[in-house]
Amino acid sequence: MQLLAVRITDNCHLGFRMTKQPIHGKVYPACSPQNPNLTFFHAAPFEFVFAIGFSPPKSVLYLIVERSPMDKKIKKVDKTVKNSFGMPFLPDAERCGIRCSHSKEFRIDRACDPFGSVLILHFRSAALIRTEKGIERALPGDCMVHAPDFPQFHTAVPEATVGYVNDWIHATADSVLPFVQDTGLPLNHLIRTRNPDLLASEIASIRRECLLPDAHSPEFIRLELMLILRKLLRANDQELRLQTAFSASEKRYYPVFCRLRAFLFQHCSEDLSLAEISARVNLSKERFAALYRKFFASSPYSDLMDARIILAKSMLISDNASLKEIATCCGWRDEHYFSRCFRQRCGISPGAYRRAPSNEKP
Template sequence: MFHSEESKQQLNPLLPGYSFNLYLVAGTTPIIENGPLDFTIDRPHGMKGYIINMTVRGEGRIFDGTDAFDCKPGDILLFSPDTPHYYGRAPGSPDWYHRWVYFRPRGYWANWLKWPNQTRGVGRLRLPDPTLVTEFDELFQQIDRTHRGARRTSEELAINLLERLLIRAFEETPENLPTPLDPRIQATCQFIAKNLAEDVSLDDIARHVCLSPSRLAHLFREQMGMNILRWREDQRITLAKQLLLSTRTPVSTVAGKVGYDDQLYFSRVFRKRVGVSPSGFRKASEEARHPYGELHLHSQGEHIQAMVAGEDARR
């Protein structure tokens, strides 16, 4: 009897031989000591897509030798394409239950798939909070239930849930968490903002926050990603744009209000940062708010009044 290649394929993704031809497959692997799934997955060349998994019970052992590491409940792993797969139940653990999703990513997911903590191409994320563990566990289960659904859009809906899972993993990666701003840097920013029109020196600012100028400069760049002069210039230009948009204050006065005594120098800085002169910026903003111009609006109003008068005369 003839058997097609498709019929010969292993249809159980938990057993060797499954082709993983789909764009998304999900499930839970319950590995129990001496059970039918208690073997080591060994794929030296990895797979074409990604696999993300989360341990929910017991422990798993990834790799062997000096690269080996164990994963425990709350640990999430991301296997990149072509990354060697070598994993199974950790010795000494009676079981290892892990939820998993195999997927082919969308192009714009690239940044969410660059996990900083990696061992031989396998990214690792440990969830420290039981609440987070529950949240991610539910997401894995939702993806599994959804992709098995009978709806015509089941795969697309599951991919949307997977996108949410990857975004949440990105958010919870320690390297991506927002770093609390040092109180001295907060005080520095507040001091500069209050004295934006003044030409305060680095020494003045350092004295105000009780730091040496060199230490302040280093700490500010480390926390803000730019030096103090650049940050102050950003604030000055932002304030200048607000004044130009919301007031009829002359450009020379605006320059003084944001800390530039020389109007020509202010205009050069503004043009360099915004791409247009201060007066050009104001003019373009006004035209955007009144695309037909005041004269046109006035004549349009007169035209409407004339039409109304004509209607009154004919009544």
């Protein structure tokens, strides 16, 4: 095997081109005593082995290519290792995961992030994690944004019979830290979201963009990452408000109401009544409505109408169904009442909304 070593001073993406086809590899943890931060990328079917790591203290990126003598077509690796779309090295498809299940013995324990990136961890089950406060117990739905130089430690809780499950993503520091500085999103602290599925769709979208990139992928990845950070900022703000604005009994109801609100949005097309929803938490309609408004600064009816309007807008744009059919699918029994509600909330009729250019739709 012939070894080629290339020193790269700029970030790169795994899917670079050497044989006119992007190579996407799978990550395997390295067992290198010389460089414990090294990660190997096996890129079948070309029988290459890529080793990418950061050499402290300057975090210079190195790429080592091990070339098989079976392939005579491969030329020397170019020093500029970027794919044709200029994708940044992080995040990429192998720097994120969804619903990752770990063994009970699995643990991460390292002095800093091996890629010099920001690690966002979102737990689907209980786990132990190092924060600024020390070793804390993370609950399902809890999230933490690791600074690149903060020690990483997470493992299963002692009483667990199986390992923990989590979602995660590595992102470049310059794509996250400016947002943190501008908004005050806490680093190295647990953020209680109370929703184990909070980030799954955004991480899945980022992974898809990295696996099948095109000229629009960098912007889509940036937007999805910003949505992740915005969700965490909102969850953190809501948790702070929960701790200061609500009584002990109200705090106990809050996670239940969050689940009910999610249910309401997901089932907005169904014939839901306030009596039916309030019965799920054994509260009177009046008490339920009062708590709902206190928690979310909105009424159940207003949220239900908003969810139906969003669904109707989607159908008006992407479906050729009649207004009567759309009204029925979105939960309205009468198309005239649907049109009146739509106009009240959007300032335009459903038909006019359907005909309007995309840049003029409210």
